[in-house]
Amino acid sequence: MEADVTLRVDGTTRVVRVDTRTTLLDALREKLDATAPKKGCDHGQCGACTVLLNGRRVNACLTFAVAQDGAEVVTAAGLGADGAPHRVQRAFLDNDGFQCGYCTPGQVCSAVGMLEEAAAGWPSAATGDVAAEPVLDDAEIRERMSGNLCRCGAYVNIVAAVREAAADSAGNTGNTDSADSVTSEAAPAGGAEVR
Amino acid sequence: MIPFDYQRAEDAAGAVAAVAADPDARFLGGGTNLVDHMKLGVAAPHRLVDVTRIGLDDVAELPGGGVRIGAGVRNSDLAAHPLVRGRYPALSRALLSGASGQLRNAATTGGNLMQRTRCVYFEDVTTPCNKRAPGTGCSALEGPFTRYHAILGASEHCAATHPSDMAVALNALDAEVRVLGPGGERTIPLDEFHRLPGDAPDRDTVLEHGELITAVELPAPAGAARSTYRKVRDRASYAFALVSVAAVLDLDGGGAVRDVRIALGGVAHKPWRARAAEDALRGGAPGEERIAAAATAAVAAARPLPGNAFKVDLVRATLGSVLRELAAGPAQEPAEPADPADSTENAVEGEGR
Structure with missing residues (x-):
């Protein structure tokens, strides 16, 4: 069974005919040549396929493309521009937050989504009092990033990168580059995107 | 994966009618468990009826201080909802201790209740399993991997455990599940919603084919x-x-x-x-x-x-x-009557998810 699906991928509207069995991840990689999201486990366990779907981080391997008709998808490739990486990407570079790099696009998308969630005041399993405003310390970062595995074990530097990006976003409200606006428009608790 | 038809329901009644009419149809919510099962060969529906755009995605305060949670509310939104964090911290904690940030953004309240065991023998189609293939036997009872299996209420046919964190908290909170089926609505106490395996471990819940969870309701928490x-x-x-x-x-x-x-x-x-x-x-x-x-x-x-x-x-x-x-520890803050402005905001928060 086939269906035509319209997706806005990294700022460009694309129409693609897919078999209903095609996951969003396979549609992106194999039909739309958007290869930043990676296929690791293909079962939602590793996080390598993480993209921002209507502004929220999800595993692209666990949703069918046909179910996401009309959605906005931002991959790691759409976060920054050539020569102007997103602040999270910059922080991964500055902190050596990777080795082989395979999990990195998923880590970066997950970190961008996670920082939006934290900025919206969402608690996590590491939050002492779930009714209180969480403070994004290292324990919180580790917990919130636990859906992204790194088999090289670059976790120490990934935490450092996310910590730096979090500090940047907290202290910098004047960043108006297009890369940031993609995510800030799609804040997790109150976005008005049409799914 | 076998080919399947996909259709997007526009309302709950339409979704129920579509699934009830086709024994091989299944509801599709966030997909985090069902899509995986279709890849593994554990599930092979011929038709998926998408219920993520039928308007069951708000959290509303009930008269008397309880809360009604739409079945389509994502786990992450529910865990972060002010009413849940303040009055039902056990529910927030349970949700937040499950899965990952990515999965919680996709998984729905109804889907969480309908998720199936993570028993390795259930998910491995090459091994006998009475839950997946009735009558073939239970590999878990033979072992050796029983670390995640039951110690209470198991039968000679199945030793699987239910994997949900959310449902455990809902049980302690005396939640009720609202269900819409071909014959109308019914309400099921959470404790009676899931079954013990007995001699029919293929049935996880008391739902009949075509019945759709529309909401979960929580009574007001006691004052202290x-x-x-x-x-x-x-x-x-x-x-x-x-x-x-x-x-x-x-x-x-x-x-x-x-x-x-x-x-x-x-x-x-x-x-x-x-x-x-x-x-x-x-x-x-x-x-x-x-x-x-x-x-x-x-x-x-x-x-x-x-x-x-x-x-x-x-x-x-x-x-x-x-x-x-x-x-x-200290008692939680008692439930207070909702500020009308707050409840409007809360209702809007879940929309479009």
């Missing part, structure tokens, strides 16, 4: 209640429970137990309401003796498998620790 959820697992994060405890404790002005509700996760085919433990706690202050009696009562009926006997002690220790924490 305190509640929490504690999960014990092999990793610090992103792992299923070995055992978990959800508990609600309400003490009167003299410090005696007015009400207590305890549910256990990771130990049975369903969220396990530990009524014997509740009874052992009632009648006085929750002192060391009463807590020890409750912890013992919780596992008095345990029948562990070779390889998971450690769970008996783990339940006892975890439950004891949780009860001591709740007995010593």
Whole structure:
């Protein structure tokens, strides 16, 4: 069974005919040549396929493309521009937050989504009092990033990168580059995107 | 994966009609479990009816201080909702201790209740499993991998556990599940929603084909209640429970137990309401003796498998620790009548998800 699906991928509207069995991840990689999201486990366990779907981080391997008709998808490739990486990407570079790099696009998308969630005041399993405003310390970062595995074990530097990006976003409200606006428009608790 | 038809329902009645009319049709929510099962060959529906755009995605306060949670509300939105964080912290904690940030953004309230066991033999289509293929036998009873299997309520046909954290908290909170089927609506207490395996382990819940969860309702918390959820697992994060405890404790002005509700996760085919433990706690202050009696009562009926006997002690220790924490801790803020402006905002928050 086939269906035509319209997706806005990294700022460009694309129409693609897919078999209903095609996951969003396979549609992106194999039909739309958007290869930043990676296929690791293909079962939602590793996080390598993480993209921002209507502004929220999800595993692209666990949703069918046909179910996401009309959605906005931002991959790691759409976060920054050539020569102007997103602040999270910059922080991964500055902190050596990777080795082989395979999990990195998923880590970066997950970190961008996670920082939006934290900025919206969402608690996590590491939050002492779930009714209180969480403070994004290292324990919180580790917990919130636990859906992204790194088999090289670059976790120490990934935490450092996310910590730096979090500090940047907290202290910098004047960043108006297009890369940031993609995510800030799609804040997790109150976005008005049409799914 | 076998080919399937996909259709997007526009409302709950249409979704129910579409699935009821086709024995090979299934509802599709966030997909985090069903899509995986279709890849694994565990599930092979010929038709998926998408129920993520039918308007069941808000959290609303009920008259009297309870809360109604739409079946399509994502786990992450529910965990972060002010009403849930303030009045039902055990539910927030349970949700946040499950899965990952990415999965919680996709998984729905209804889908969480409908998720299936993570028993490795159930998910491996090359091994016998009465739940996946009735009549083929239970590989878990033969072992050797029984770390995540039941110690309570299992049968000779199945020793699987229900994997949800959320449902354990909902059980302790006396939640009710609202269901729409071809014959109309019905309401099912959470404790009666999931089944014990008996001789039909292929049936996880009491739902009939075509019945759709539309909402979960929580009664108002008692004035001086305190509640929490504690999960014990092999990793610090992103792992299923070995055992978990959800508990609600309400003490009167003299410090005696007015009400207590305890549910256990990771130990049975369903969220396990530990009524014997509740009874052992009632009648006085929750002192060391009463807590020890409750912890013992919780596992008095345990029948562990070779390889998971450690769970008996783990339940006892975890439950004891949780009860001591709740007995010593402060009561939660009582439910207050909602500010109309707040409830409007809250209702809007879930839209478009």
